[in-house]
Amino acid sequence: MAQNERSLVIIKPDAVQRGLIGEILARYEQRGLRIAALKLELITREIAERHYGEHKDKPFFAGLVEFITSAPSVLMVLEGPEAIRIIRDTNGDTKPAQALPGTIRADFGLTIDRNLVHASDSIESAADEVANFFGDGSIIDYTRAIDSWINGD
Ligand SMILES: Nc1ncnc2c1ncn2[C@@H]1O[C@H](COP(=O)(O)OP(=O)(O)O)[C@@H](O)[C@H]1O
Ligand SMILES: [Mg+2]
Numbered sequence: 001m002a003q004n005e006r007s008l009v010i011i012k013p014d015a016v017q018r019g020l021i022g023e024i025l026a027r028y029e030q031r032g033l034r035i036a037a038l039k040l041e042l043i044t045r046e047i048a049e050r051h052y053g054e055h056k057d058k059p060f061f062a063g064l065v066e067f068i069t070s071a072p073s074v075l076m077v078l079e080g081p082e083a084i085r086i087i088r089d090t091n092g093d094t095k096p097a098q099a100l101p102g103t104i105r106a107d108f109g110l111t112i113d114r115n116l117v118h119a120s121d122s123i124e125s126a127a128d129e130v131a132n133f134f135g136d137g138s139i140i141d142y143t144r145a146i147d148s149w150i151n152g153d
Contacts, residue, residue, distance in 0.1 A: 005083040006036065008129035010118035011074035013067065015108070016040075021074055024104055024117060028078055031090055032150035037077040037139040043069050050132050060113075067113070075133045081151055084126060087119040 011024050029035070043051075048065045055061050078087060092103025096115055099106035105115050120126035130139070 004079060004081055005123060005126070006077055006079050006130060007083045007087050007120040007126050008118075008133060009076050009078050009087060009120075010068075011076075012114075012116055012118060013071035013073055014114040015116040016072055016074060018108075020108060020116065023108070025074075027090060027104060028087070031080075031086065033078040033080040033083060033087070034142075034144060034147065035076055036079050036141070037075075037134050039075050039138075040072050041075055041133075042072050043075075045069050047132055051129060063113070077130055077134060077139055084120060084123060088121065091117045091119050 009028070011021055015021065015024055045065060048068045049056070052061065052064055052068070055064065080086065090104060092099030092105035094105075094115060095112050096105040096109035097111075099109070101107065104117055109115050120129050
């Protein structure tokens, strides 16, 4: 079967404030992804700056950190075959105006400043991002009875 991967996913403050946690979580669950960790948290400035460190020299960095720390987010670790690619495709293009209909960012968003969700973009960054948000090790290793019906193994 395809390689099992983990991704760090954030339902950002705009989606939480708009009451979209359930809608968005349902899409990941329906896709077949397994939730390995899940929490509601007000992200601290220190963790936000580390998370978005690759963008620290960009003009939008300060506003991005301000926004992501302004209200609670839902943080999770999702697992599944090729989860990195599958979740980014489920989320859609960074710019909602360019996201395909049926993706989260197209179906619920309009602008890059409020694009609802984050997902890791590689196996390496996922490992760093998971450690940044779930450094306490609160990730649960388990299988579901239905996993073989979803994954074929
Ligand atoms: N030009 C921009 N103006 C405002 N915000 C931006 C811009 N580019 C990126 N962002 C914000 O920074 C986040 C991280 O950017 P990036 O890593 O390029 O996208 P993605 O979230 O799709 O991985 C985006 O989701 C968006 O919230
Ligand atoms: Mg990114």
